Amino acid sequence: MINEEQFKTPLFDAMVALAESRKVSFHTPGHKSGKGISTRFRKFVGPNIFSIDLTTLDEVDSLQKPRGVIKESQELAAHAYGADRSFFLLNGTTGGNHAMMLATCHPNDQVLIARNAHKSVLAGLIFSGARPIFFSPAVDKDLKLTLNVTVADTCAAIDANPAAKTLILTTPNYYGITADLEAIIPYAHKKGLMVLVDEAHGPHLSFHPKLPISAMQAGADLSVQSTHKIIGGMTQASMLHAQGGRIDMTALATAIRFIQSTSPSYILMASLDLARMQMATEGEKLLEKTIKLAKEARSRINRIPGLFCFGRDTLKKQYPSEGGGFDVTKLTISVRDLGLSGYRASRILNNDYHIQVEMADPLNILVIISIGDRRDDINRLMEALREMSKEYHGTRSPKPLSPEVGLPPFGKPTWITPREAYFKKHESVPFEETSGAVCAEIITVYPPGIPLLIPGEIVTTEVIDYIRQMDRLGATIDGLDSSGNRLSVVKRQGHITPDQT
Ligand SMILES: Cc1ncc(COP(=O)(O)O)c(C=O)c1O
Structure with missing residues (x-):
């Protein structure tokens, strides 16, 4: 049942009302509702966007000290995501990772970190002064892919480091493979650790039952999501969610205030307000279509000679002891049997077929299917893949597997933080x-x-x-x-x- 309050978009409504009031502005931004903007820019994007490029004003509230419509929008996000508090972030999940670490990790605190962490988590170590203890994700030798961390490895890392105060996980990973949070989080909490989750690739998870459980639903203390990566946020717009009694909410709010601009983009914040509304009110329907498109695409790809796209079943076979799930909207397409590297396949798709993929690795290309995709887009991809298969399959020998099988080597730890x-x-x-x-x-x-x-x-x-x-x-x-x-x-x-x- 949709909660009626989730149809509200208080921040966006206030922005539109202010723009329509046509008050005379003697404040920033200097383009004054677009009157001072370059003509080429205005011609291309149209005039409306500039009228809502606002600054902190009573009518539209302050991100640094939210008391009005931003506060209300953030509260609606917290309800939608099942958090106690949600914060809008305008420097992506990068900023959110920095803030969550500044708020929870003190100099020399031991922090357990799954090594598949984004560089923003590592920068968070520099900012906070915390002492990392890394443990590794599992690797699938047949799929030649880095999976996520296993329950056994995570619990072993917790047991081996009783002084650690915090556990930081990155889930889902880029390929959509999640850690088993429902098993890991209760264990970490029992041992007295806070659990912080970089959930950059998971802002959609809580809105469809066929997707893996979200970090908040699994009981994480903090999670950060790139709303812009997967759903309707504009680039750089992310959210941080917090719940439970382990987090000092005042320290968290202060850290977030410190890492955010004092001139936050209202356009980006409005995109968060609207993306939350969209997910909370029609997310399940939109994601149902997305999942269906992704499933169809996966089985069509698997019928093309020389291509392979793993799914939940393959993962279950390879990763049997893990209750961790898989986000089926991620298509990792192995081009190895075409005799191409993922990098080369990605360039061919771009240059010859005008199709751009999310990323490539030595053996695969990664395609993200989202609520923005239509069947025509998928058909174009299938057409291109079929033509590539005709051209390359059987004419070249498959790519050799080394050196990319298994985890890469890492630097050796010292006592220098x-x-x-x-x-x-x-x-x-x-x-x-x-x-x-x-x-x-x-x-x-x-x-x-x-x-x-x-x-x-x-x-x-x-x-x-x-x-x-x-x-x-x-x-x-x-x-x-x-x-x-x-x-x-x-x-x-x-x-x-x-x-x-
Ligand atoms: C796992 C992970 N965490 C954090 C980030 C940073 O997110 P953002 O681009 O929203 O700053 C990324 C970006 O790719 C990511 O993949």
Whole structure:
């Protein structure tokens, strides 16, 4: 049953009413409802958008100190997501991860972090001064994919680190594979840990029963979602949800205030107000269509020679002990048997068929199906995939599997926290000569974006070799200097040994 109050959009309504009142503005933004905007810009997007590009005014409330329509909109979001409080974020889930860590992790606090964390979580370590203890997600050797963390590995990490105060998980992962939160969260809570979830890829989960359970529904203390990635938020618009008594809500609100602009975009906030309304009032219907489109697409892809798109059944076979689920709207398409890398397939789709995918990795392309997709779009993708199959299947040998099978190698931990490493003196060194040095940067290979080195970890030859191999395959390496050849490391003042404890 739809709750009638969820049809309300208090912030958007107040913005439209203010725009229509045509009050004379002697305040920011300087374009004054579009009168001062470049003509080309106005011609392309039309005039209305500028009339709602507002600033903090009584009629439309203040994000820094919400008392009116923003407060009301955030409360509606909290009800829709089953949270005690929800906060609008205008620097994406990146900002939300920073805020949740600033609010909950103190300098030197031990934090258990699943290694498939986004770099914003690692930056959160630098901001907070917390001490990370990483544990790894599982890997599927047949699918050649990083899954999510298992219940057994997570509980073992909790048991092995009784001083840890916080557990940070990233679920769903990029491929839609979730951790079994219903098993993990109660265990973590029993052991006295707070559970924070980077749920960037899950703002739709709570609105359809066929999708995996959301972090809030599973009892997480905090979750951050990129509303803009999957549902109707505009780019950069995310939400942070909080529940329960473990979180100091005042500290959380303060941290969020510190990381947000004092000139927040009302257009982005309105998109959050409307995206919540849309999901709460017709999300199940829209997602039903999306799931149906994704399922049909998956079975059509699996009938094309040389392509394979795993589904829930394959995952169940490979990951049998896990109650963790799978978001079926993510299509990971293996192009290995076409003899192409995912990177090459992605370029062919873009250049020859004008189809852009979310990401590519050495063996796969990832397609996101969302409430914005129509059957025609799917048909175009199928047509292109069939033509690619005709051209490449059987004419080239399948891609070799190394080095991308299994988890990548990571830097070796030391007792230097990421924050300490960040604030030490650094030097820029040719990457190939950094083995044994303490990294001062976050090095991530995209995709899938798992950090290989973080500040405070020792660089190893295995990591260097892996990064160079991935570079040659066409992956994006993030964290080296602009030439791609040098790495910032902590200036050496003696020998530092890896932490063996
Ligand atoms: C798992 C994960 N967390 C956080 C982020 C950052 O989200 P945003 O782009 O909303 O800042 C991303 C972005 O890709 C992500 O994949």
